Amino acid sequence: MGSFLWIPIAFFVIVTILSGVFIVKQQTAVLIETFGKFTSVRHSGIQFKIPFVQRISARVGLKIQQLDVIIETKTLDDVFVKLKVSVQYVVIKEKVYDAFYKLEYPHEQITSYVFDVVRAEVPKMKLDDVFVKKDDIAIAVKSELQDAMLDYGYDIIKTLVTDIDPDAQVKEAMNRINASEREKIAAQFEGDAARILIVEKAKAEAESKRLQGMGIADQRREIARGLEESVEVLNKVGINSQEASALIVVTQHYDTLQSIGEETNTNLILLPNSPQAGSDMLNNMVASFTASNMIGESMKKTHKKKDSES
Structure with a gap:
């Protein structure tokens, strides 16, 4: 009978000893x-x-935490704006x-300071300046929080206007x-x-015209x-400059007519542009034929002379 009484006593002692043992995780503090x-x-x-004398009153995390605070305020140019401030x-x-033990609700305390600083800084700025100077707002919030929260055992790592x-x-x-x-x-x-x-x-057009010119x-x-050389050749066979010029003009005229005639799809018709044009053209043709005959006779005489001398 006595041996059975020792079992619950031993069990109670073991449980009591085990209740006095506890484990604290990394980055955690136990009070x-x-x-x-x-x-x-x-x-x-x-x-x-x-056991039964001491107890764990709290477990406090030592990891970095983040609190996001959204504040609505008004800028210097009377524009209502919402800012999201992240406090680490x-x-x-x-x-x-x-x-x-000193601070029961740290989140509410931090939020109050963030509201106070933002609503003191933003109304001094225009809306465009709020975007440009958001880092200045974050620095002001951190400075105020750092001084206030240090006495309560909190260190402000960083504040960001996100x-x-x-x-x-x-x-x-x-x-x-x-x-x-942007359209402008x-x-x-x-x-x-x-x-x-x-x-x-x-x-480009000016350069083209210059090159064309x-x-x-x-x-x-x-x-x-070429005309000068042609006149010189005709002068050598006894044709004066006036007759040579007429012959060259008529020759060019017929060359032009021939080139036009070679075009199979052409619809061009050349007509005299004055009543005297027909007779003038006939006279030029007679003069050109006469000049051609004279050139031919001169060339024959020259060949005969060379043959007799040889």
Whole structure:
């Protein structure tokens, strides 16, 4: 009978000893109270406490935490805007007691300070400046929070203004302004491009005309040289310059008619443009035939003379 009494006693002793053993995780601090009074802070690893005398009052995380605060306020140019401020903070390892016992609701305390700073800074700025100087707002929030929360065992790691959301009508107006500005810039670029194309086209046409003029000048120069040589040849066989010129003109006239006649699809008809044109053309043809006969007779005499001398 006595041996059976030792079993519950041994079980009670074992449970009591085990209840005094506890484990603290990494990046966590445990606060121990003895009869309701703070005794110590325990950190990661296996820890012991006196059963029924000491108890774990709280477990405080030492990891970096983030609190997002959304504030609605008004800018200097009377535009309502919502800002999202993200606050990254951590409990200081050496001030776990202050973080737990001095401040009951840290989130509400941080939120109050963020509201106070943002609503003091943003009304001094115009809407465009809020976007440009959002880092200045974040720095002001961190500075205020750092001084206030340090006494409560909290360290402010960083504050960020992660979103700026103006009123819907203001955003629509801003989008219209931006679209108009971009259309204006696009129109300026298109105008510049069109002007460049016109200038370059004019330059190309001027260069083409210059080269064309040079070509015509060269052509006329060669024609004049050829006419000069033709007149010299005809002068050598006893045809004066006037007759030679008439012969050349008639020859060119017939060459032109021949080139036109070679075109199978041409519908061109050449008609005299005055009543005297027909007789003038006939006289020129007779003169050209006479000149041709004279050239032929002269060439025959020259050949005969060379044959007799040989």
